[in-house]
Amino acid sequence: MTDAADADAVIVGAGPNGLVAANILADAGWRVLVLEAQPAPGGAVRSDRGVHPDFVHDLFSAFHPLAVASPAIAALGLHEHGLRWSHAPAVLAHPLPGGRCAVVRRGTEATATGLERSFGAADADAWRRLAALWDRLDPHFVDALLKPFPPVRTGLALAARLKPSEALRLARFLTLPVRRLGEEEFTGPDAGAAMLLAGCALHADLHPEAPPSTVFGWLLAMLGEQHGWPAPVGGAGALTDALVRRLESRGGAVRCGTRVASVVVRRGTALGVVTADGDPVRARKAVLADVAAPALYGGLVSWDDLPPALRGDMRRFQWDLATFKVDWALDGPIPWEASETAEAGTVHLAAGMDELSDHAVQVASGRVPAKPFVMLGQMTTADPTRSPAGTESVWAYTHVPRRIREDLGEGGRVTGSWDESEAEAFAARVEAQVERFAPGWTSRIVGRRILTPPVLESMNENLVDGALNGGTAAIHQQLFFRPVPGTGGPGTPVKRLFLASASAHPGGGVHGACGANAARAALRAQRLRLPSR
Structure with a gap:
């Protein structure tokens, strides 16, 4: 290919996975170029003041x-590039009817003492x-989850801590x-501790x-006790900013507003990319794609350059659920019935638990819940x-069906068009769920933004219909089934092309x-590549 620019590695997408990959390659002395279609880097790790000029809101992810x-992020030393973390007094709360509340706090005894007070010693x-x-398996359990499958070294370390039984x-x-x-x-199942995990x-x-x-529930709860669920000071975008600053300090570059149209493949090897403007960019050593698997296979890479079996596998690829989000600016704290x-x-x-099950089954079967399970963040x-x-x-x-067959809410107004009327109707349903546990809270709203699946x-094009996880977390698409059977890592059928998004293991x-x-x-x-003759 004739190149208008070149790099050792071209990375498609400036989300956190793409930026972590870019930093690791830059540390190895590679010349790295990251191409991002959006006007700003970050993927699903961004923040803005779009709800109210005095309020910072995270557009997507918020607690980390x-x-x-993550050993990969810890190794980057992002505190040296301006990243600071902040913690709420408590990690996670699940209020229940009658004013009781289950709370995860930093430290097992702090959590257990609260559970004993509200739900009993057992x-x-x-x-x-x-x-x-968790303490017995730490740190090998998390390390095993995040490494390519199978995690041989960490698996052996875990096995050494356990008897066969x-x-x-x-x-x-x-x-x-x-x-x-x-x-x-x-x-x-309705015990407060069980509800925290569920x-x-x-x-x-x-x-x-x-x-x-x-x-999944145990992992997140135990991470909360051990590390907290911290937020970057100043907004989620501060994490992205630190990753970009670190990369640039090592000679890497991020070019935003540059959509990649295709990966150039010759004789089964990735040679670079072509942008939507028709500009070729040569990749001397590798192309890494921080894009969803369905956008890579049959999208950026033509089916003509891929094995026929992969096309059938990708027809079976399952997305995770769609997402509906609301941001609010409040002139005072939420008046929770359970003060904790x-x-x-x-x-x-x-x-x-039944309400959680009803929500999950209804969403999975294409029905919009009347009482959605709501995850809420108090960012200030x-x-x-x-x-x-x-x-x-x-x-x-909250999660909603990707394809809506029926709306179980009063009036049945949500069809999946997600026009203004439907967005307002479902936002009111989300607000009503908060009202059940915090009567009168809506009187404190001074600004609101609704983010529907479209x-x-x-x-962020990786969030197809608002899917947050790059594909289902169900067992049939995890480990060596992710994104298709027989993978379990970042490799692709094309030499020098690697899948670097959440569609790859570990998700x-x-x-x-x-x-x-x-x-x-x-x-x-590159280390294993035979020298040319």
Whole structure:
């Protein structure tokens, strides 16, 4: 190809995975160019003042427990490039009817003491047992989750800590549905501790009866106790800014407003890309794609350059759920009925396990819930720089069907067109869920923004219909099934082309592991390449 520009590595997409990959390659001495279609970098890690000029809101991700736990991000030393973290007094709250509230706090004893006070000693002791298991497996469990599959070295380190019988019990635990965990370990599925874990599991598209919902819920809750769920001071965009500054300090570049139209493939090898303006960019060593798998296979790369079997596999690729989000500027804190809720950065809103199950099954079957499960963030509580003293910057999101067959809400107005009328109707339903646990809170709203599934996708093309995780987190599309059977890592059928997005193992979350795995695979491929003759 004739190139208008060139680099050792061209990275398509300036989300956190793309930027982590770019930094790792730049550290290895590669000349790195990141091309981003949006006018600003960050992908799903951005913030703005679009709701109210005095309030900072995160457009997508807000709390980042996986970022602080991720070895890939920790190794970058982003504090040297301006990143600072801030914590709410409590990590996570799940208020329940009657004024009780289950709260995750930093430190097992702080969490267990609160559970004992509100829900009894048996549930508190069960929580301590789950935390002790985490402590026994730390740090190898997280490391094993984030490495390419199979994680041989970390897997051996985990095995060394367990007797054979214990390993079998751990394997069973990791496959449990979270409802069953509540029945086995706590005083029932509606116990506060079980609700904390179930709400965490529903951050992914896993219902309480699905394996491995326990492991997702346990992972997020234990990360909260160990690291908190911190927020970048000043907005999620501060994390992106630190990644970009670090990359530029090492000679890398990010070019925004530059859409990549195709990856150039010759004789099964990626040679570079062509932008939507027709400009070729040569990649001397590798192309890394921080884009969703369906956008890469049959999109940026022609089916003519891919194995026929992959086309069939991609027809079976399953997206995760669509997302509906609302941002608010409030002139005062939310008046929660359960006072402990006010201390938490993140709040989960559902009256019990059955309500969580109903929500999940309804969404999976194409029906819009009348009582959606709501995840809410109190950002000024977590980071006082987000809005003036005495006010609160708040967001909430919930999952909705990708294709709507029926609306179970009063009036049945939501069809999936997501026009202004439908957006307003469903936003009112989200606000009503908050009202159940905080009567009168809407009187404090001074600004509001609604982000429907199509709007979220327009702001970040990887979030197809607002899908947050690059594909379902269900077991049939995890590990060596992600994004298609037989992968489990960043490799693709095209030489020197690597999948660096959340569609690759280990999937969604701001941990940078997908990008780090892709960067390391590119470096290994260069080391193993035979010299030309």
